[in-house]
Amino acid sequence: MATLLSRAEKSYIITSLTSKPPLRHDGRGPVDYRLIGLARGDSVAPLANGSAKIRVGGTEVVAAVRLEVEDIDLELDEGRMRCNVTCSPAAYPHLSANQQDDIQKDLTSLLQSTFSPTKSHDSNGDSFTSVMSKSLTILPGRKAWTMYLDAVVLSDAGNVHDVLFLACRAAICDTRVPRTRAVEYAQPSKGSSTRRAGETGGEMDVEEEADIWKTAVQSKRAARAADFELEDTADEGGWLEGRERCPVAVTLNVLPTMHILDATHAEEQAVPLKLVLIYSFATISTQKEGEFMGMRLLGPGQVPMAYLSGLIQEGETYAKQLVSALNVQMEIK
Amino acid sequence: MFKFAPLGPQISVYEGNAHDSYVNEEEMDWDDDLVGNKTGIVAPGQTITSVTEFMRGHGTFADGDEVAATVAGTLQRVNKLLSVKPIRSRYVPEIGDLVVARIVEVQPKRWKVDANGRQDAVLMLSSVNLPGGIQRRKLESDELQMRAFFEEGDLLVAEVQAFFMDGAMSLHTRSLRYGKLRNGQLVTVPPILIKRLKSHFCALTCGVDVILGVNGYVWVCKHVKENEQVGEDGFNAESVYSNKNDYIDTSTRLAIIRVTNVVKVLAQYYVSITDVTINHAYDWVVETGHEPTDLLHEDVAEALIQAITIS
Numbered sequence: 225m226a227t228l229l230s231r232a233e234k235s236y237i238i239t240s241l242t243s244k245p246p247l248r249h250d251g252r253g254p255v256d257y258r259l260i261g262l263a264r265g266d267s268v269a270p271l272a273n274g275s276a277k278i279r280v281g282g283t284e285v286v287a288a289v290r291l292e293v294e295d296i297d298l299e300l301d302e303g304r305m306r307c308n309v310t311c312s313p314a315a316y317p318h319l320s321a322n323q324q325d326d327i328q329k330d331l332t333s334l335l336q337s338t339f340s341p342t343k344s345h346d347s348n349g350d351s352f353t354s355v356m357s358k359s360l361t362i363l364p365g366r367k368a369w370t371m372y373l374d375a376v377v378l379s380d381a382g383n384v385h386d387v388l389f390l391a392c393r394a395a396i397c398d399t400r401v402p403r404t405r406a407v408e409y410a411q412p413s414k415g416s417s418t419r420r421a422g423e424t425g426g427e428m429d430v431e432e433e434a435d436i437w438k439t440a441v442q443s444k445r446a447a448r449a450a451d452f453e454l455e456d457t458a459d460e461g462g463w464l465e466g467r468e469r470c471p472v473a474v475t476l477n478v479l480p481t482m483h484i485l486d487a488t489h490a491e492e493q494a495v496p497l498k499l500v501l502i503y504s505f506a507t508i509s510t511q512k513e514g515e516f517m518g519m520r521l522l523g524p525g526q527v528p529m530a531y532l533s534g535l536i537q538e539g540e541t542y543a544k545q546l547v548s549a550l551n552v553q554m555e556i557k
Numbered sequence: 558m559f560k561f562a563p564l565g566p567q568i569s570v571y572e573g574n575a576h577d578s579y580v581n582e583e584e585m586d587w588d589d590d591l592v593g594n595k596t597g598i599v600a601p602g603q604t605i606t607s608v609t610e611f612m613r614g615h616g617t618f619a620d621g622d623e624v625a626a627t628v629a630g631t632l633q634r635v636n637k638l639l640s641v642k643p644i645r646s647r648y649v650p651e652i653g654d655l656v657v658a659r660i661v662e663v664q665p666k667r668w669k670v671d672a673n674g675r676q677d678a679v680l681m682l683s684s685v686n687l688p689g690g691i692q693r694r695k696l697e698s699d700e701l702q703m704r705a706f707f708e709e710g711d712l713l714v715a716e717v718q719a720f721f722m723d724g725a726m727s728l729h730t731r732s733l734r735y736g737k738l739r740n741g742q743l744v745t746v747p748p749i750l751i752k753r754l755k756s757h758f759c760a761l762t763c764g765v766d767v768i769l770g771v772n773g774y775v776w777v778c779k780h781v782k783e784n785e786q787v788g789e790d791g792f793n794a795e796s797v798y799s800n801k802n803d804y805i806d807t808s809t810r811l812a813i814i815r816v817t818n819v820v821k822v823l824a825q826y827y828v829s830i831t832d833v834t835i836n837h838a839y840d841w842v843v844e845t846g847h848e849p850t851d852l853l854h855e856d857v858a859e860a861l862i863q864a865i866t867i868s
Binding site: 228229230231232233235236237239240243244245247248249250251252253255256257258259260261262263277278279490542545546549550552553 | 561562564710738739740741742802807817818850853
C-alpha cells in the first residue's frame with residue numbers, strides 16, 4: 225500500500241464517513257471489526273512458554289512469551305516483565321531504517337509502560353501487573369521468573385495498536401508458568417549426611433517424609449531455601465495468575481461527529497486523530513468497571529475535552545466486548 | 558461486532574477449472590517432453606524438460622541437463638525459448654500499457670511515480686497536458702507550479718510511453734482520458750490478474766466506472782457521462798487538475814463499495830479481473846441480495862467464485 229493519499233481520496237473517505245448512513249470503503253459499519261484470525265500455542269512458536277498470532281485484515285502480529293530465571297534483589301521481591309516490539313522491514317517497506325526504529329521504540333514503550341508494575345498508581349496491589357508479577361516469584365527476594373514478551377509486527381494494514389495488544393494478551397493467556405518447589409539443605413534428624421529436602425526416596429520412613437514435607441512448605445516463606453526445582457517439564461505448568469486481567473487496546477479513529485474502529489491504512493491517513501485506549505477487566509461477568517491502564521492520542525487533529533470523556537467511556541464498552549470475545553477463544557471463564 | 562476465526566493461510570489460491578488458467582491451450586502445442594502440458598503451471602524446482610535444445614528464459618535455470626523452474630507460474634514458450642511467468646511479481650511494464658499510479662515525489666521537470674513496478678516510474682513535465690491548449694511548449698512558469706498539476710500522493714491514470722536506459726518506465730498523460738483521478742477509491746490486486754484488454758476504462762452496468770490499471774491498481778469511481786467528460790469542449794486545466802470531488806449520492810457510494818469488494822474477492826481467489834467478470838459478479842451479488850459486507854465472509858466469497866466460474 226502506498227504511503228500517501230491524494231486529497232481527493234481523503235475527502236472521499238471523510239465525506240463517506242460523515243454521510244448518513246456512514247459508509248466505509250469496504251462497507252463495514254463504523255464500529256465493525258474485520259475478522260480476527262487467531263492461532264496460538266505450539267503452532268506459532270513451539271519453544272516459547274506462550275505464543276499467539278493475530279491477523280486482522282492485512283495486519284499481522286506474532287507475540288511470544290519466554291520465562292527465564294533471574295536473580296532479584298530483596299527490595300524488588302517479584303518477577304519482572306520485559307517487552308520488545310520488532311517491526312519486520314516488510315511491514316513498512318516505504319520507511320527508512322530510522323523511521324522503522326522510531327515505530328518500534330514507540331510500540332515497545334507503550335507495551336512496557338502498560339505491563340511493567342508501577343507501584344505509584346496501584347495503591348491496593350490489586351492490578352494486573354502486580355498480581356502477575358507476584359505469581360512470577362520463585363524464591364522471594366532471591367529468584368524470580370523474568371517474563372520476556374516479544375512481539376513482531378509482520379505487516380501493517382492499519383490498526384496496529386489493537387492487533388499488537390490482542391496478540392500480546394493472547395500470548396500471555398497462553399503462557400504456562402512451570403511449577404517450582406523450594407528446596408533447602410536441612411540437617412536430617414537422624415544420620416550424618418545432608419540430603420535435599422524435596423527428594424522423595426523409596427527407602428525413607430514415614431516420619432522422615434513428614435519432616436521433609438514440613439520443611440519444604442515452610443521454606444517458601446522462611447528465606448532459608450537454598451534453591452528450587454521444577455516440578456514438571458517446561459511444557460506443563462499453571463496458567464499465569466490474573467491472566468484474565470491482561471489488558472487490551474481499542475483505537476478510536478475520531479472525526480468531529482463520529483468515530484470508527486479498526487481503521488484500515490487508508491482510513492488512518494484520512495482521519496486526523498487516533499485515540500488508543502488500554503483497558504483491563506477483572507472479570508467480565510460482574511458489572512465492575514474496567515481498569516484504565518493507558519491512553520495515547522495520536523495524530524495532528526484536536527478533540528474538545530468534553531467530547532473526550534464520552535469517547536473514553538465508549539472505548540471501555542468496546543474493550544469489554546473485545547475482551548469477552550477473546551476470552552471465549554482462549555477458554556477463560 | 559468482534560468475530561474470531563482460526564488462522565489459516567491468508568490467500569487461498571483458487572484451484573479453478575483448466576480453462577481458467579492463463580495459458581491459452583489452443584495456441585500452444587506442447588511437446589510431450591514439457592511438464593504441465595495440461596495446465597502449464599509449474600512449481601519452483603520442478604523440471605520443465607530434459608530436452609537440451611530449448612533455450613532457458615526468465616524464471617528457469619539449468620538443473621544438470623534439465624531445465625527447471627525458479628518460480629511458481631505459467632510456462633510460456635516462444636519457439637525454443639522457455640520462460641516461466643511468475644504468479645506473484647511486481648508489474649512488468651510494456652509500452653502502451655494503461656496504468657494507475659501515484660505521485661511520490663516532485664522533482665525538477667518531472668514527477669517520480671509509484672506504478673507498482675520494480676522502480677519508480679517517471680512522468681516528465683513535457684508529457685502532461687498543460688493548461689491553455691494541448692499542444693504547446695512548456696514554459697518556466699509551468700516548472701514553477703508543478704504542484705498545481707500533480708502533488709505528492711495524487712493518483713493519476715497514464716500510459717507507458719517509453720523506457721529509460723535503466724528500465725524505468727516513462728509515462729504520459731497526453732490524452733483527455735488520462736490525468737488526475739477523483740470521485741472514487743483504489744483497490745490493489747496482483748498485476749497478473751489484469752489482462753491487457755481492448756479498453757481499460759470500463760463503464761459497468763451498475764453505473765460505476767472502473768479503470769483497470771495493468772499494474773494491478775484498480776480505480777473504482779463514479780460514472781462520468783460521455784458528454785460530461787472533462788475537457789471535451791476545450792481543455793479546462795482547472796477541472797482536469799482539480800482535487801475536489803463531485804457530489805456523490807449514497808446509492809452510488811454503495812455501488813462503489815460493492816464493486817470494490819467484488820474486485821477484492823476476485824483477487825483473493827485469483828480470478829482474472831475484467832469488465833465481464835466484475836459485471837457478472839456484481840449481478841450475482843445483487844441477485845442473491847447480499848450486502849456489500851457479506852463479501853468479506855469466506856462462505857459468501859466462495860459461493861460467488863463458484864457461481865461466476867462455473868457458467
